[in-house]
Amino acid sequence: MGWNFLGAPDIIFAERFDVRWALRLGTLYGISIRLHFTFLFLVAFLFLVTTLGGGWLAGLRSLLFILLVFVCVLLHELAHSYVSVRYGLRVRSITLLPIGGLALLEDVPREPRQEIHIALAGPAANFVLALWLGVLLSVLEPGAAFTPMLSGEALLASLFWSNLYIGLFNLIPAYPLDGGRVLRAWLSARRDYVEATHVAVGVGQVFSLLIILGGLVLREPWLVVIGLFVFWAGLAEDRMAVLQSALERIYLEDVMLTEFQSLAPSDSLFDALDRALHSLQNDFPVVAEGRVVGVLTRSGLLRAFSGQGWNNSVQAVMSSRFETAQRRDTLGTAFKKLTARGLSVIPVLEDEHLVGIVTLQNLMHSIAFLSRKGAAEFEFLRRG
Numbered sequence: 001m002g003w004n005f006l007g008a009p010d011i012i013f014a015e016r017f018d019v020r021w022a023l024r025l026g027t028l029y030g031i032s033i034r035l036h037f038t039f040l041f042l043v044a045f046l047f048l049v050t051t052l053g054g055g056w057l058a059g060l061r062s063l064l065f066i067l068l069v070f071v072c073v074l075l076h077e078l079a080h081s082y083v084s085v086r087y088g089l090r091v092r093s094i095t096l097l098p099i100g101g102l103a104l105l106e107d108v109p110r111e112p113r114q115e116i117h118i119a120l121a122g123p124a125a126n127f128v129l130a131l132w133l134g135v136l137l138s139v140l141e142p143g144a145a146f147t148p149m150l151s152g153e154a155l156l157a158s159l160f161w162s163n164l165y166i167g168l169f170n171l172i173p174a175y176p177l178d179g180g181r182v183l184r185a186w187l188s189a190r191r192d193y194v195e196a197t198h199v200a201v202g203v204g205q206v207f208s209l210l211i212i213l214g215g216l217v218l219r220e221p222w223l224v225v226i227g228l229f230v231f232w233a234g235l236a237e238d239r240m241a242v243l244q245s246a247l248e249r250i251y252l253e254d255v256m257l258t259e260f261q262s263l264a265p266s267d268s269l270f271d272a273l274d275r276a277l278h279s280l281q282n283d284f285p286v287v288a289e290g291r292v293v294g295v296l297t298r299s300g301l302l303r304a305f306s307g308q309g310w311n312n313s314v315q316a317v318m319s320s321r322f323e324t325a326q327r328r329d330t331l332g333t334a335f336k337k338l339t340a341r342g343l344s345v346i347p348v349l350e351d352e353h354l355v356g357i358v359t360l361q362n363l364m365h366s367i368a369f370l371s372r373k374g375a376a377e378f379e380f381l382r383r384g
């Protein structure tokens with residue numbers, strides 16, 4: 001049948017790509033190891049097909065083979081993870097997908113040397129495994145190793161070839177495969193990071209089209225699926241690089257809301273309601289003598305009205321535990337503050353004076369706008 005382990009690509013993603021529908025197998029050195037549900041379907045499907053074709057024993061053999069191949073994929077991911085951790089990067093999880101592995105790093109390193117080492121560790125693990133299996137094979141079954149095969153019938157030889165294929169396949173410079181990461185790192189040592197990613201993705205897409213074409217010519221639907229996945233992952237990574245650079249290079253003063261209303265602690269809740277009704281603003285900074293003393297959020301206001309606090313002043317219901325930011329803070333730090341603490345608004349200060357506010361909606365809006373292709377042309381995106 002048209003399915004084999006020629007490919008088994010793996011992708012290292014930054015944490016933001018979370019994988020849903022995954023079964024948690026356990027935790028290894030603080031890394032959660034997960035199995036995607038579709039993987040179970042694949043295993044069940046292949047087991048059924050081989051059992052129907054060649055009986056129980058053949059079914060069990062192919063099952064064992066798939067599981068062992070994925071143990072090798074897991075070792076490949078663990079090798080990436082090991083080097084990442086050595087460089088002080090946290091690895092959140094490793095997920096096994098039907099087409100390969102996925103390691104989620106807290107962040108992908110910017111240091112080209114580190115990225116190259118992390119990328120090469122994976123294929124290196126497979127080559128070491130292939131070496132061991134090759135030695136074992138030449139002792140136990142001399143001659144067998146030289147006939148390429150991938151089946152449950154000759155387990156040892158098939159595992160030897162699988163590791164060789166996995167190692168070589170991932171070295172194809174089709175970003176975000178490992179080989180593509182090496183290319184990106186090499187380019188980013190010579191030019192801007194976003195540009196390097198963009199070029200690497202372009203090269204990667206040519207290669208993924210070749211993989212798709214190869215799959216069509218060889219009648220290996222699996223290769224077509226893998227090629228499509230690599231193509232899609234490249235696009236996603238390209239967008240992410242632009243976004244990441246926007247988060248790092250844009251200051252709050254570039255995107256903060258400067259036309260906004262504020263409240264005084266002595267204002268009544270009716271004043272607050274009046275302002276909320278006559279503007280699109282949901283959250284208000286509360287200012288006394290030129291200083292921000294609190295924040296009144298939409299939910300705080302609604303809570304006050306649904307309770308018995310009709311006659312309260314803003315001071316009584318405002319939240320005095322709030323975060324502030326400076327106008328030269330980056331978009332990224334404000335975004336983190338807002339999301340990590342579940343805040344809806346952050347007052348932006350300059351010399352202790354309120355100069356603007358940023359809200360989650362406002363930042364999402366700016367990010368969506370600025371992460372478009374061509375946003376890199378904006379003047380303020382180019383500084384720094």
Ligand SMILES: [Zn+2]
Nearest residue numbers: 010122170178
């Ligand atoms: Zn890899």
